[in-house]
Amino acid sequence: MNNETSWKVEPSVMAQNTFNPIRAIVDGMKLKPNPEKPMIPLSIGDPTVFGNLPPPDSAVTGIQEAVVSGKFNGYAPSSGYQTSREAVARHLTKSGTTTAPEDVFLASGCSNALELAISVLVNPGENILIPRPGFSLYKTLCLSQGMEVKSYNCLPERMWEIDLNHLESLIDEKTRAIVVVNPSNPCGSNFPKNHVKNILAVASKHKIPLISDEIYAGMVFRPLEFTSCAALSDDVPILTCGGISKIFLVPGWRLGWVVMHDRNNVLGQKIRNALTCLTQRILGPCTLVQAILPKILEDSDNSYMDRAINIIQTNAEYAFSHIANMPGLQPVTPQAAFYMMVGISMKNFPEFKSEVEFTEALVSEQSVFCLPATCFDYPNYFRIVLTVPEEKLKEAMTRMEEFCKEHFVPCAA
């Protein structure tokens, strides 16, 4: 018998069900930039690609010292070094959410934190509620594990606040968690305190825990303020997911955390033990980065964050004011994180069947790439990333305006 017929190796069902919609959509797009114009990607959610937003010095020197010391070459406990968990607890307590070190579980980036949080609460066949438009990873994680997702709407006319009636209407007897992202990727929104309270009220009424994705915690444009769900919760148990990827601009370092906020002991020792078991599957994030976590969280004074926020906010204001004046486009005021969503009045661009075609043509004619929001389950919008250097952003705005003027068709009255 030859090997080809006797061997039967198939990818697992889980692997076959793992699907990243952004890759599927972007890889299927016709992206041929105009050779006359250098490409300006406003599509990549990685703030390090342009080199204008370096990480804090303390992180750079700290990691060198950690390597040279030779002290961090072995395994850490699977939930993380105690000193690193303490540092996260102090950091969150200082930002207004009292947290104990034993409630902190370190993870390989916020992505892994989300995986832990979802996996610890939800079984195959049960469901969670996720935001639309929303970060695509929630769906990817759930569908690959046989869980179901139901998407609740966020409303552009209300700065992307959650449609709470819609959210509530989706809850059924198999709903195990509500995922909230604040500040939001892709929306660049920041929920006011009152809205956070109202979200908690829905969760409390139906006794459903929250998974709060706060990877952009504190990265909010002045004078707005960030409110962590856990800071306001009296009774709703919350698994807060966070990390250093975005706020300290080192997404490649893969360090995140999931934190249990469980004021009334609803999750209790059961969920704590279960989370500990789940961390044992991959034995925690890189020990070098864990080792310098106390230094990063404590030494990076506010001036570091302020500088980054300033650059992004200046870009956000520039891009918003320009796009607001382009025919056929409706930007939604960005308030936080690195993103702005822009609505396209498709009836004024009749030659394009969808926002995917619109963004493809923007690449082939003007070499500007914006991500079509179908990637976030939200057609007729595109997302732009605001971390690009100012000159590139200015050039991109000029080209985008030319593109809109060329293709805009006023509607017949």
Ligand SMILES: *Cc1c(COP(=O)(O)O)cnc(C)c1O
């Ligand atoms: C980037 C991002 C993450 C993932 O963060 P990592 O720490 O890089 O894994 C999670 N949630 C949102 C909303 C993000 O934008």
